[in-house]
Each structure stands twice: as structure tokens, then as C-alpha cells.
Amino acid sequence: MNHYDVIVIGTGAANIITDAAQRQGLRIAVVERDRFGGTCLNRGCIPTKIMVTAANVVREMEEARRIGVYADNVRMDWDVITRRLWHKINENSAIKDYYAAFPNVDVYEGTASFTGKKSLHIAMNDGTAQDISGDKIFIGVGARTNIPDLPGLEETGYLTSETLFGSKYPKRPYDSLLIIGGGPIGCEFAHVFNAAGTKVTIVQRNVRLLPKEDEDISAFILKQLTNHGISVRLNQTTLSASVKDGKKCLTVQDKATGETTELYADEILVAPGIRPMTDLLHLEHTDVRTDDRGFIMTNEFLETSAEGIWAIGDVNGQAPFRHKANHEAEILSHNLFSDVPPEQWRWVHYDIVPAVTFTYPEAAHVGLSEASARKKGYDVEIAVNHYSASAKGYAMGLEPGDDDDGFVKLVIDKKTKYILGAHIIGHEASILIQPFVNQLTCGFHTIAPIHEDIASPTAQMLRALPLTRNLAPNPVYTLSETMTPHPALSEVTMWTRYYYEKK
């Protein structure tokens, strides 16, 4: 059995940990069962945003007539989008080659599962098997679509984000598409296919689209998607799927009226949320604890309940975004692989994770919604500013009262005047949210334990201090510790710090 200093399972955000351990000359095993680079590169953020960016331009060109610019025959060239998208996805093999070239890194292409507290069996993709063990093990195995238990779905056939960017990639846009789920995945694909000319219907179980957003943002996006011709059915129960007259059919029931309807389309895309990839890991052989949905429980230092095992990214069930996963991996790299004393350790706090849904227009937020702030007992004040109130907004053709006149909404604690949450819907909301993320990240922070009972002796010592960190606005390291939503154009400014850090 090969023994390693470090084992990293998964090659999404966990690559940041591999890089840090590699720079220290440690002996590392990297295990990956699928395409290298994880969800973001292969079937998530990157290919969807290549599509979304093209879809945005379609909408912008259509709207440009209100400022005196006319473009005829605006259309998406699916072949160009397809070529650009797969060009990017295919970079995954370069990631594998990159790691394989290091003498201190062994790359295993296969599925890892625990056989003991620190040992793993790898069912290699070529049919062979390997057994390895390690001192430090990092789990970054991500998540996948949580397929609903819907009668007839398997027989009818369906798409997920995984198969759409895999064996079922469409050679041309569908004529019609039913989307199960009105979260970020459902809404972003609805925007893309709608702009590509597909007749799109979203079937959403919740009474709102994007229910993790502030209610005002959900209402705005509903109006926008509807204005663009997307049919949205809220508050629905999906009863069954079938094939009728050559079309795929979804039978749904309105939860309020009880009315049952049959919806037809060429294809069904399933986007009802995600489940962790922990089922393949056989964590029962370890002391790693999971919650009732199978997500690995981690503390503010990304420690699991098992000694020497950490977990980052989607698999820990906290804010499933790539920038959050990167942030966690950077914290571990700093704490464990940069020779700093524990008193200089960083920790994660999830209350300042920005989120952007790349619909048209974009929806972005950081911090608490109005409803969640009130629920937490804050006496809140609200400040709202519309795009049309700014000179640039007018220049863009936005007038007060326009359906698409986006806005910024601040949720403020009446007592302290602190910003509890910032919410933006409108053009480039992904960039406009950044100042609020920076502002909330700056300042003096005191460690806030997550899962109090998960604590290595070092974590216990740091909690007892208690550990503090002052992020003054001027030093470049404050930028390094501030998240930026991925993939927003604000990365161009925020990631300048990498050139300072020479990474």
C-alpha cells in the first residue's frame, strides 16, 4: 500500500490544496473519478456562463432600440457557442497532465472509498484497483443532481446539468423544454434556451423563483422571465412523467387549487437541487460525521469530526458556490501548508459569502434578506435605489416604473446602522455587489465556532483565546481574504492580488 503525506479526493476547488502541499514538497496522491477540474469547469459555472453571456447579448441587442440602436436578425449561433464551450471544457485534460508531471504527486484516475480511518481503496477507471493511505486527507468530492423520485421519469428520459454537458449535449437548441426546479440552475438554463429560441416552461415547487433570494428579487425575476416569454408555474407538485404522442409529458398539480395539468415538450431538464457525493466514500469506516442529508459536517477550520480529515466545497453543505469552495481551500492552504503559527490561522464565516444568479438581469446578494433579518430579531430599515435614478441608468434607457428598472436593496440594522444584507437585481449586479462584500469583510473579526463539538486540540486552543483577525482596508492581504462571486468580471480587479502573491 502506497502511503502519502497528503491525499486529495476530487479535483475541483481542492486543487488549491494540492498546489499548496505540492509547493511544500510533500508526497501527494490526487484521486479523481471523472474529468479533472470538477463541476465548475466541466458542467457548471464555466460552460453555463459561456452560454449565458451569449444569451445576455441577444437580450441587450433587442433592448438597444430604446436608446436608438437597431440590430436585425439577432440570433445565437449554437455551433459557435458549442465550439467555445467544449474548447474550455476540454482544458480538463491539461489539469491532469499538470499534476502528473510533478515527481511528488501521484495521480489516480478512479473512485476513492474509505477502507479504514486513514486508508482508501481506489477502483481505478481502467478496471484495476489500488489501496493507499495518508496522514492528511482532504475531501472535496462535490455534489450532483438530486434526481427526484418521480414516477415514469427514468422511462421517459431526462437531462441534468451533468448529462447536458456530457452524453446528451444538444446539437441545436430544443424546440421546447420543461425545467423541473426554479433555483439558479433552472432559471439560468431557462434564460439561455429562451434566448436561443426554445419555448421554455419552468415548473417550480416553491411559491417563488430563486427562493434563496430576497422576496423582492424573486418577484422581479419572475416578471422578467415572464416578460421574455418563459412560462413559469409556481407552487407545483410534479406527479409523473411520460411520453405521449412523441412528446415528453409532465403531469403537475397546483398546490393551491389542486388543479392537474399536462405539460408537453421535447425534453425535460431536472434541476431540483443537489445531493453530496458522500455515498461513494464509505464514510462508515471513518469517524467523519454527516448530517441527515449526507453532507459532511465541518467546523470553521474545515475540520471534520475525524482526526486528520478535512472537507471543503459542496460536500460540506455550506453555500454551494465555486468561490466559497476556493475560499475554504485557500484557508486550509494558509493554515496547514504555509508555515504560519496557529495564532495566524484563518477561519471561514459563511455570513459574507456572495451569491449571483446569472439570469437576465443578474441577481446578486451578500448577507441577510429582509425576511431573514426580521426573523433573527433585527429591527430593520430598508434603502432602495433604482438604476433609473442614476445618470448611467438613464443612459441605458431605463425609466422609473419600467418593468426592468433594477434596483439595489440594503437591509440595515436600525440600532447600529450596520449593513445586514445587500441585494441587487439588474445589469452587472455581479460586479455591483462587490463593494458590499469588501466592506463586510473588512474590520475586526472574532472567531465564531461552527459545530462546537468538532474541534481538534488546536481548534480548541484557538477558540479559547479567542482567535481574532483584523482585516484593515488598505493591505493587499485583505483582498486575498475577500470573496468575489464566480465568474463575475470583478475577478479582474479582485484577482490582481495573485500577481502580488506570485501564484
Ligand SMILES: Cc1cc2nc3c(=O)[nH]c(=O)nc-3n(C[C@H](O)[C@H](O)[C@H](O)COP(=O)(O)OP(=O)(O)OC[C@H]3O[C@@H](n4cnc5c(N)ncnc54)[C@H](O)[C@@H]3O)c2cc1C
Ligand atoms: C449547472 C451549474 C452551474 C453552476 N454555476 C455556478 C456559478 O455560476 N457560480 C458558482 O459559484 N457556482 C456555480 N455552480 C456551483 C459550483 O459548480 C460548485 O459549487 C463547485 O464547482 C463545487 O466545487 P467542489 O470543489 O466542491 O466540487 P466539484 O467541483 O464538484 O469537484 C468534485 C470532484 O470530485 C470528484 N469525485 C467525487 N467523488 C469522488 C470519489 N469518490 N473519488 C474520486 N473522485 C471523486 C468528482 O468527479 C469531481 O470532479 C454551478 C453548478 C452547476 C451544476
Ligand SMILES: NC(=O)c1ccc[n+]([C@@H]2O[C@H](COP(=O)([O-])OP(=O)(O)OC[C@H]3O[C@@H](n4cnc5c(N)ncnc54)[C@H](O)[C@@H]3O)[C@@H](O)[C@H]2O)c1
Ligand atoms: N450562479 C450560481 O452561482 C449558480 C448557478 C447554478 C447552480 N448553483 C448552485 O448549484 C446548486 C444547485 O442548483 P439548483 O438550482 O438545482 O438548486 P436549488 O436547491 O437552489 O433550487 C432547486 C429548486 O427546485 C425546486 N424543486 C425541488 N424539487 C422539485 C420538484 N420535484 N418539482 C419542482 N421543483 C422542485 C426547489 O423548490 C428549489 O427552489 C445551488 O445550490 C446553487 O448554489 C449556483
